[in-house]
Amino acid sequence: MSFELPEEVQELKEGIRHFIDNEVEPNAMKIEQENDIPEKIMEKSKEMGLFGLSVPEEFGGLGLSMLAKCAVLEEIGRTHNGYTTVIGGHTGIGGVGISELGTEEQKRKYLPYMASGENIGAFALTEPSAGSEASNLKTVAVKKGDKYILNGSKHYITNAPIAGIFTVMAVTDPDKGTKGITSFIVERDTPGLEIGKIEDKMGLHGSHSSEVFFEDCEVPEENVLGEVGQGYINALKILANGRAGMAARNLGSSDKLLEMSIDFAQERVQFGKPIFEQQIIQHYIAEMAMEIEALRSFVYRVASMVDRNEKVIKEAAMVKLMGSETYNRVADKALQIHGGIGYISEYPIERFYRDARITRIYEGTSEIQKNIIAGQLQRSYQNGGK
Secondary structure (H helix, E strand, C coil), X not given: CCCCCCHHHHHHHHHHHHHHHHHHHHHHXXXXXXXXXXHHHHHHHHHCCHHHCCCCHHHCCCCCCHHHHHHHHHHHCCCCHHXXXXXXXXXXXXXXXXXXXXXXXXXXXXXXXXHCCCCEEEEECCECCECCCCCCCCCEEEEECCEEEEEEEEEEEECHHHEEEEEEEEECCHHHHHHHEEEEEEECCCCCEEEEEECCCCCXXXXXXXXXXXXXXXXXXHHEECXXXXXXXXXXXXXXXXXXXXXXXXXXXXXXXXXXXXXXXXXXXXXXXXXXXXXXXXXXXXXXXXXXXXXXXXXXXXXXXXXXXXXXXXXXXXXXXXXXXXXXHHHHHHHHHHHHHHHCCCCHHHHHHHHHHHHHCCCCCHXXXXXXXXXXXXXXXXXXXX
16 A cells, blocks of 8 residues: 655655654753753744644644645654644644534634644543543533533643643543543633643653642533533544554654664674674664564554545544554663663663653553454354444
8 A cells, every 4th residue: 555645745745854863852851851852843843833723724733634644743743742742732632622523613712722833722521530441530511501610620631731722531421331431622821721740750741740620610502522422432433543643653652762763773883893793682673674564564554544435433543553553562672782881861761761651541441442353253253243
């Protein structure tokens, strides 16, 4: 299967590679140490349209296909994962809900500001009692006249400290289980919405997550995203849509680790010759390259399926699982190849190694992806393989 990119997308991809290599990557250590992304990088990212990858052109975005979006995210994944997560979280689950499920009025109101990066998007689903079990929400939304009153809390919400727009899942009918969950668009300055403390994380420095509290937070009924009672299904759609993009980011990070490992192995001399000539090192690099190429093919296959509006629940779970597991295995081998220097925080391998670990947890753990895959296979079997 061929995944040819339009000339303008290829040019954008090359421009992003230049931006990543020459402007973001030289600041990677600064991002890591200061736990902040320099404003000049954020502003340049806005100018390049990186915050509008998922927004249709009519609303000020780039209007990229999923195939093209994955090509861009692969390039972005090659640098500091904190920066990657800010962009990916906004253009993925933080914004695709409004782009895909919003009314014309909602799109006109919010998408132009999200495309420009003026308003960053965040996806507020996870709660202390609702992580992998997303149906166990405690945040409630009670209808009162032409408004909904939200009460509850969310945690580990990516981009929350800088977000202007939140896609929030809340229970509107506790007697209906998953069919009683509704999704809402909630603006940051809505009275009753409060951002909690920024979490001190193991990795992803520069990308901040925090708790979000709702106390008698009044949301107009026109801010219901999709239909009332369809929030759980909306959440699954939003997460599935973003999984190819996350895998593309993991692909970029893995490819960067392979490049650094090859360079190091050719320069590092032990026992009188470059360690690249040691068979075990060659095997590590061959295994890394094989997994990366397999992931690349699968990422673009799933992206193409999304563009053809095909059902991708199983494949999206597979590519997310494959992306995160590949990234972690590649990071582990890269650290082993680099030896002691790879364990030192002044060298980027250590950072990639820590950042890789969260990919097996957020936006659906590896175990949950396996459950989804098995469930889809069971349904297919029961339906005669259809």
